[in-house]
Amino acid sequence: MSGKGLVDAERRRFNRLALAPSLIVLFVIAVLPAIYLVVTSLTPFQLVNPGSSTDFSSLLRNYRLLPGDPRFVNSLWVQAKLSFWGVLLQVLLGMLLALLLHTQSRVVEFARTLFLIPMVLPPIVVAIIWKLIYTPDIGPLYYAASLLNVTMPSLTSSVDFALTAIIIADTWEWMPFTFLMVLAALQTIPEEFSEAALVDGANRLQIFFYITLPFITPILVISGMFRLIDSVKAFPLVFLLTGGGPGSVTEVTNYYAYLLAFDFNEIGYSCSVTIVMLLLVVAVSLGVVWMGRRREAMA
Amino acid sequence: MTGPVRRSASARRLVAIGVTLIVLLSPFLWLLQMSFKSNDLILQFPPPLIFTPTLENYASLWRSAFAASFGNSLMSASFSTALALLLGVPAAYALSRWAGRGKHALSFAILVTRMAPPIAFTIPFFLFYRWIGLLDTVTGLVLVYTSFNLPLVIWMMQPFFETVPPSLEEAALVDGASTRVVFLEIVLPMVAPGIAATAILCFLYAWNDFFFALILTRTNARTAPVAVVNFMNYEGWEWGKIAAGGSLVMAPVLIFSLAVRRYLVSGLTAGAVKG
Numbered sequence: 001m002s003g004k005g006l007v008d009a010e011r012r013r014f015n016r017l018a019l020a021p022s023l024i025v026l027f028v029i030a031v032l033p034a035i036y037l038v039v040t041s042l043t044p045f046q047l048v049n050p051g052s053s054t055d056f057s058s059l060l061r062n063y064r065l066l067p068g069d070p071r072f073v074n075s076l077w078v079q080a081k082l083s084f085w086g087v088l089l090q091v092l093l094g095m096l097l098a099l100l101l102h103t104q105s106r107v108v109e110f111a112r113t114l115f116l117i118p119m120v121l122p123p124i125v126v127a128i129i130w131k132l133i134y135t136p137d138i139g140p141l142y143y144a145a146s147l148l149n150v151t152m153p154s155l156t157s158s159v160d161f162a163l164t165a166i167i168i169a170d171t172w173e174w175m176p177f178t179f180l181m182v183l184a185a186l187q188t189i190p191e192e193f194s195e196a197a198l199v200d201g202a203n204r205l206q207i208f209f210y211i212t213l214p215f216i217t218p219i220l221v222i223s224g225m226f227r228l229i230d231s232v233k234a235f236p237l238v239f240l241l242t243g244g245g246p247g248s249v250t251e252v253t254n255y256y257a258y259l260l261a262f263d264f265n266e267i268g269y270s271c272s273v274t275i276v277m278l279l280l281v282v283a284v285s286l287g288v289v290w291m292g293r294r295r296e297a298m299a
Numbered sequence: 300m301t302g303p304v305r306r307s308a309s310a311r312r313l314v315a316i317g318v319t320l321i322v323l324l325s326p327f328l329w330l331l332q333m334s335f336k337s338n339d340l341i342l343q344f345p346p347p348l349i350f351t352p353t354l355e356n357y358a359s360l361w362r363s364a365f366a367a368s369f370g371n372s373l374m375s376a377s378f379s380t381a382l383a384l385l386l387g388v389p390a391a392y393a394l395s396r397w398a399g400r401g402k403h404a405l406s407f408a409i410l411v412t413r414m415a416p417p418i419a420f421t422i423p424f425f426l427f428y429r430w431i432g433l434l435d436t437v438t439g440l441v442l443v444y445t446s447f448n449l450p451l452v453i454w455m456m457q458p459f460f461e462t463v464p465p466s467l468e469e470a471a472l473v474d475g476a477s478t479r480v481v482f483l484e485i486v487l488p489m490v491a492p493g494i495a496a497t498a499i500l501c502f503l504y505a506w507n508d509f510f511f512a513l514i515l516t517r518t519n520a521r522t523a524p525v526a527v528v529n530f531m532n533y534e535g536w537e538w539g540k541i542a543a544g545g546s547l548v549m550a551p552v553l554i555f556s557l558a559v560r561r562y563l564v565s566g567l568t569a570g571a572v573k574g
Contacts (some may be wrong), residue, residue, distance in 0.1 A: 004548065006382075007413070010477060010478055011396075011478050014393070014477075014478035014479060014482070015393040015396070015397055018389035018390055018392060018393035018482075019390050019393045020391075021320075021389075022386045022389075022390035022449060022453065023388055023390075025386055025445070025449060026409070026412065026446075026449060026450070029420075029442065029443075029445065029449075030412040030420075030446055030448035031532040032405050032423070033419070033420050033423035033424060033427075034415075034419070034423075036418055036426075036427075037422060037423055037425040040422070040423075043561065054574055065547065070360060097319070097366070099420075100312070100315060101318060103312060105313075107313065108313070111316055111317075111320055113556075113557070113560050114324065115320065115323065116556070117324060117327060117553070118327065119555075120552055120553070120556045121327070121523055121549050121552060122502070122506065122507040122509070122548050122549055122552060123507060123509060124507075124509040124527065124528065124545075124548070125330075125545045125548050125549045126522075128330065128527065128528075128531075128541060128542075128544075128545040129326050129327060129329070129330045130326065130544065131520060131531075131543065132329065132333060132538065132541075133326055133328055133329065135538075137342060138333075138341055138342060138538055140329065141347075143344045143345065144565070170330050171325070190470075214497070216314070229414055230414075233417065234418050235417070235418075235509070235510050236509050236510070239509075239513075239528075240528060242532075252415055254418055257418050258421075260422075261422050261425075262514060265424070268420060270421060270422065272420050274419050274422065277416060277418075277419075278415060278416070278419055279416060281416065282411070285411065287412055289407070295472060
């Protein structure tokens with residue numbers, strides 16, 4: 001008995017030693033910055049005015065300014081449009097791609113890896129790729145348009161197309177993610193289901209809508225939400241393709257926060273913008289967790 | 300057209316897959332072919348299907364400051380990977396063997412640090428580094444990259460440890476070995492493939508970073524992704540060189556991704572599956 005107790009005590013000591021360094025490091029490099037962010041968002045801190053970093057005279061000043069800041073409100077709207085269309089297209093096209101590749105063959109299994117290339121590329125390389133495509137003198141799109149006697153405006157500097165251009169690039173980059181998730185879900189569908197349906201005379205479309213789709217709906221929603229969370233990070237594309245322009249047509253909240261902090265030196269205000277963004281991300285994350293729990297409960 | 304019924308690939312489906320693959324990868328191939336062209340050739344339309352490839356873009360890039368940036372990228376990604384593994388692997392082992400109540404809360408907290416938009420960390424890191432003089436240093440980058448690689452290590456290594464049968468460890472413990480010895484000499488060798496896969500993913504995440512490097516470095520510690528963009532802004536529109544730079548930045552990523560094909564899936568969807 002006492003021998004076992006000794007082993008347990010030794011095991012606990014080991015666990016503490018193994019966990020402590022990671023927890024300390026995570027605290028220093030993740031929790032402390034988060035606290036700093038919250039505190040600074042309560043000050044009018046500007047880099048040119050060091051004393052302002054501890055000016056707590058008007059705690060909610062930044063947050064009161066937010067609703068009246070047209071650029072901030074616009075950035076939320078741009079983000080909403082980018083996220084909505086991006087996520088919708090990624091889920092839809094990713095699902096179609098997964099259905100196409102859901103088959104057993106050695107060749108197809110290798111092809112699956114190639115389909116993942118856009119997702120594993122460094123985001124900045126994705127931005128460069130689309131920059132080369134969207135630049136008039138060297139882009140194949142403009143040449144193709146000229147063959148059809150159409151003069152195409154420069155997509156990334158056009159008020160009407162700039163955001164669409166970013167949505168297309170973002171969809172190209174992240175469609176492999178939803179593809180991967182849906183494919184994994186498809187592989188868990190028991191074959192007997194569709195076989196039974198076939199015997200009963202159902203056609204392919206009916207099988208898709210009555211058997212396949214209900215099975216993969218949860219994973220469609222969850223992968224969509226994961227993309228939704230990540231869509232606020234679409235920085236390199238905006239940075240390289242449009243720089244937020246023309247005007248502020250493609251200025252997403254993330255990019256506006258970046259400009260505020262590192263171009264306009266409005267650190268305190270930028271922190272408050274970031275906090276609002278963080279709260280939105282956390283809200284969606286909690287939604288994902290809640291949905292996951294509900295799914296587990298149902299299963 | 301599709302359904303879970305017919306599992307073996309028909310010829311029609313294979314053709315459809317091939318065409319889709321070519322269409323989807325064409326933007327990527329466009330960059331690749333451009334990197335082997337002279338600037339005159341790049342401006343030539345319709346693009347010639349057959350041309351004599353030149354390595355001039357790569358060569359002139361290698362003679363410029365880009366080589367040093369490539370070195371910075373290599374160093375910061377490697378060191379942060381090593382640091383994250385050193386700290387994270389024992390922690391993941393402890394978590395996988397720990398039935399305590401805080402386990403799920405801790406796992407969720409670790410996940411959240413990965414989900415937060417980078418800008419949330421950048422402002423505090425920038426000001427802190429400015430204060431203690433870590434701006435524009437590889438050390439500074441290593442610390443930042445560890446902040447997102449450590450959670451990844453803890454997430455990814457736990458399932459690997461869970462596959463090690465506890466009976467093996469118990470036998471050794473009964474023979475009088477300490478937990479430390481059991482961990483180092485019995486468990487670690489068994490999860491070596493997992494460690495390799497995790498290391499490669501950490502390396503890739505650090506290597507792929509653009510945002511942190513853009514803000515936290517200037518000239519000395521500039522990484523390859525930032526150097527390519529800088530090149531675009533300051534040295535005119537030399538498209539061939541830009542394409543070559545992009546190709547060089549993505550080369551290690553493509554090579555490593557192929558190497559960890561099997562683990563790539565679990566790493567890229569980390570959290571997504573377990574959330």
